[in-house]
């Protein structure tokens with residue numbers, strides 16, 4: 739039984755990952771910024787008891803992340819940086835940017851994953867753990883679509899941040915992987931998205947299981963195909 743820590747675990751892909759991992763017998767620290775409102779996680783707690791810990795964690799707050807790291811003294815085998823926001827559907831163009839919203843998107847999607855990784859690093863080191871960051875194909879600089887600039891920039895930036903982290907953690911043998919989860923039927927992806935949460939989370943978990951130093955620093959689709967930076 740391994741211990742997985744997942745951010746943004748109260749709904750969407752994070753909740754799907756939590757359910758699947760608990761079902762296969764893993765131990766999960768499910769983080770939510772408003773744990774008292776995380777009803778779906780509370781339901782899982784009733785079923786799985788001690789194997790599920792629900793932890794309050796807002797990735798934009800250093801205080802919150804540090805308090806969460808202090809609250810969970812156990813070694814962590816896999817950290818999944820999943821929490822993310824898309825930002826406003828309008829006001830994300832290069833000519834009509836809502837800069838307040840842009841800063842918030844960067845705070846959650848780019849700074850958040852690094853803040854969480856740094857705070858939980860001692861727990862990962864104890865376990866010989868690994869880090870998976872859920873990014874997006876929309877952050878690929880090879881793409882030509884010019885919509886949703888704030889979201890795309892935040893994911894391009896987290897890709898750079900995580901390749902830097904992969905390099906920095908190579909001597910400590912902690913691998914870091916960037917995964918695009920697919921276009922997924924969640925609140926963010928919408929009902930018309932390509933794949934279900936179950937299809938996406940199967941892929942993400944398979945990749946996390948496979949992750950070793952030979953894959954560290956790579957950017958992959960949920961099905962394991964490499965994605966151009």
Ligand SMILES: NC(=O)c1ccc[n+]([C@@H]2O[C@H](COP(=O)([O-])OP(=O)(O)OC[C@H]3O[C@@H](n4cnc5c(N)ncnc54)[C@H](OP(=O)(O)O)[C@@H]3O)[C@@H](O)[C@H]2O)c1
Pocket residue numbers: 745746747748749750751752770771772795796797798820821822823824846872873874875918919920921922923924925926927928931
């Ligand atoms: N769905 C897709 O098609 C798709 C495609 C590519 C990439 N992704 C990426 O996949 C990840 C998960 O997306 P999703 O589709 O599951 O989205 P979602 O259904 O909108 O869920 C987002 C999760 O992130 C949490 N979150 C947001 N801001 C947070 C903060 N400051 N601190 C902690 N948690 C926070 C949310 O918590 P609250 O409930 O408190 O808001 C929620 O649990 C994101 O990184 C997203 O960018 C999704």
